[in-house]
Amino acid sequence: MSLEVREVSVHHGPIRAINKISFDVQAGELVAMIGSNGAGKTSLLRALSGLNRSAEGSARWNGFELLHTKPEILVRHGVSHVSEGKSVIPELTVEDNLNLGALWRRDQSQAHRTRQSLLDHFPRLAERMKQSADTLSGGERQMLAICRAMMSQPELLLLDEPSLGLAPLIVAQIFETIRDLTTTMGLTVILVEQNAMSALKVADQGIVLNLGSIAAIGSAQSLIADPKVRAAYLGY
Amino acid sequence: MYQFINTIFIGITSGAIYSLMAIALVLVWRSTRVVNFAQAGMALLSTYIGYEFIQRFHSFWLALFLAMVAGAGIGALVDSIFMRTLFRRVAHGPIAGVAPIIATLGLLGLIRASLGLAVGNSDVSIRPPVSNVGYTISGHTLAFSPLKLVIVSAAVFLMIALSILFSKTNIGLSLRASAFSPEIARLAGVRVDRVRTLGWAIAGAAGAAAGMLQTPSGTGALSPDSLDFSLLLVFGFIAAVIGGLESLIGAVLGGVLLGLVLAFVLTYMSGSLVFITAFVLLIIVLLVRPQGIIGMNRGRRA
Numbered sequence: 001m002s003l004e005v006r007e008v009s010v011h012h013g014p015i016r017a018i019n020k021i022s023f024d025v026q027a028g029e030l031v032a033m034i035g036s037n038g039a040g041k042t043s044l045l046r047a048l049s050g051l052n053r054s055a056e057g058s059a060r061w062n063g064f065e066l067l068h069t070k071p072e073i074l075v076r077h078g079v080s081h082v083s084e085g086k087s088v089i090p091e092l093t094v095e096d097n098l099n100l101g102a103l104w105r106r107d108q109s110q111a112h113r114t115r116q117s118l119l120d121h122f123p124r125l126a127e128r129m130k131q132s133a134d135t136l137s138g139g140e141r142q143m144l145a146i147c148r149a150m151m152s153q154p155e156l157l158l159l160d161e162p163s164l165g166l167a168p169l170i171v172a173q174i175f176e177t178i179r180d181l182t183t184t185m186g187l188t189v190i191l192v193e194q195n196a197m198s199a200l201k202v203a204d205q206g207i208v209l210n211l212g213s214i215a216a217i218g219s220a221q222s223l224i225a226d227p228k229v230r231a232a233y234l235g236y
Numbered sequence: 237m238y239q240f241i242n243t244i245f246i247g248i249t250s251g252a253i254y255s256l257m258a259i260a261l262v263l264v265w266r267s268t269r270v271v272n273f274a275q276a277g278m279a280l281l282s283t284y285i286g287y288e289f290i291q292r293f294h295s296f297w298l299a300l301f302l303a304m305v306a307g308a309g310i311g312a313l314v315d316s317i318f319m320r321t322l323f324r325r326v327a328h329g330p331i332a333g334v335a336p337i338i339a340t341l342g343l344l345g346l347i348r349a350s351l352g353l354a355v356g357n358s359d360v361s362i363r364p365p366v367s368n369v370g371y372t373i374s375g376h377t378l379a380f381s382p383l384k385l386v387i388v389s390a391a392v393f394l395m396i397a398l399s400i401l402f403s404k405t406n407i408g409l410s411l412r413a414s415a416f417s418p419e420i421a422r423l424a425g426v427r428v429d430r431v432r433t434l435g436w437a438i439a440g441a442a443g444a445a446a447g448m449l450q451t452p453s454g455t456g457a458l459s460p461d462s463l464d465f466s467l468l469l470v471f472g473f474i475a476a477v478i479g480g481l482e483s484l485i486g487a488v489l490g491g492v493l494l495g496l497v498l499a500f501v502l503t504y505m506s507g508s509l510v511f512i513t514a515f516v517l518l519i520i521v522l523l524v525r526p527q528g529i530i531g532m533n534r535g536r537r538a
Contacts, residue, residue, distance in 0.1 A: 051419070075423070083419065089417045096409055096413075099406075103424070151424075
């Protein structure tokens with residue numbers, strides 16, 4: 001079980017956002033993908049999750065080709081994506097946002113059990129089931145978005161900047177949650193983050209992107225220890 | 237006194253038919269962000285199909301059901317073949333926003349012209365399935381007949397059934413999610429294209445019901461260039477806008493409100509003011525309360 005990314009390129013018109021990137025992710029790993037604004041992190045993630053189907057190259061999850069596959073099909077093959085920014089539907093209730101992730105599943109009793117275990121983990125969401133998602137705080141929304149993705153029982157979870165616009169304390173909580181889910185559910189996670197240090201602290205592996213190419217790759221600890229990475233991305 | 241009560245009956249009955257059309261327009265707007273002017277053509281075609289079924293089976297009710305099935309099929313075909321291709325071809329560029337709306341206008345003309353070629357321009361007629369003679373109370377004939385009762389019941393029934401479908405079922409959740417945020421719906425595994433086609437299909441069925449119920453309650457005449465169907469579209473659209481264009485309940489309230497206002501103008505003022513009143517009402521709502529009478533402020537998003 002692994003993700004094999006081979007020579008993936010992404011273009012936005014004439015601009016090349018990702019230039020022939022290759023890397024592997026082992027199952028059960030939490031990988032932090034960091035890099036400055038415009039490094040191509042989101043472009044790569046949107047290619048992996050089928051939101052951008054113009055990518056070139058190959059990305060296989062357990063042998064299944066992710067590129068050029070629609071996101072609604074990828075979900076059925078165990079790949080879920082929480083997109084950047086607006087990741088819940090504010091017009092719907094918390095409950096509906098959650099249930100949305102499991103609509104496609106044939107076995108709704110299984111979906112019900114998944115929901116129950118998620119709500120045990122996140123009592124704040126359980127209290128707010130009938131409220132519209134609009135009324136949640138930023139951190140709660142992000143939790144809801146992650147839980148919605150978990151409702152699809154993914155094997156590979158792609159998270160795009162879950163810390164966006166959140167206070168440091170909340171960011172720490174969310175990253176702890178992601179770490180926890182990875183370990184307890186046996187998930188594989190690619191966590192795209194601007195918030196490099198916090199992400200690397202909870203991650204197993206790290207990938208540093210710069211101008212559409214891999215600038216550094218390795219264990220999270222080794223990246224934190226790397227003076228060049230520290231200087232360029234960790235701010236000290 | 238009886239004139240007043242009759243005016244209310246007339247308003248509610250015609251309002252119920254506008255509501256059905258408004259429901260059809262709201263369904264397509266909610267699921268694809270397209271104002272579907274072709275809805276009148278689709279309803280007309282469905283009603284002709286219903287007429288053929290009446291000739292064959294001699295049952296209005298069976299024909300109504302089959303016309304709604306046909307309407308659903310027409311809606312699904314229009315979306316999956318015509319609109320989906322259109323969205324793919326003109327996803328970007330200066331006309332991307334208006335192209336679908338212009339396309340539905342074109343489709344409206346196409347359906348009517350093709351129907352004219354197919355059936356000629358002579359009228360056919362659909363007889364009322366139940367009496368359209370008003371109930372009598374102590375010697376006074378009311379402007380409310382068994383047929384009108386059927387029409388109002390059908391509109392209320394459809395509104396309740398669709399509201400339950402939308403708010404209580406998984407299909408409804410898919411429909412709402414696809415309308416509010418197609419991208420998040422896709423990422424959650426909803427097959428948004430199919431769900432949109434389903435929205436068009438339900439709208440097609442509602443439009444067919446409007447056409448099938450309207451025809452016998454008016455003159456009974458049906459022709460490809462029917463003025464009744466043009467009015468149905470215009471008043472249905474105004475009703476939908478009054479209701480906020482997002483809400484099924486709003487569509488029904490908008491329809492009934494419009495029906496009542498027009499009925500009172502017709503009875504107490506002048507028939508020649510009906511059109512002006514309808515459009516003045518539309519403009520007032522747009523200027524004063526663009527979110528519609530039941531006000532979902534954050535619901536209206538492009």
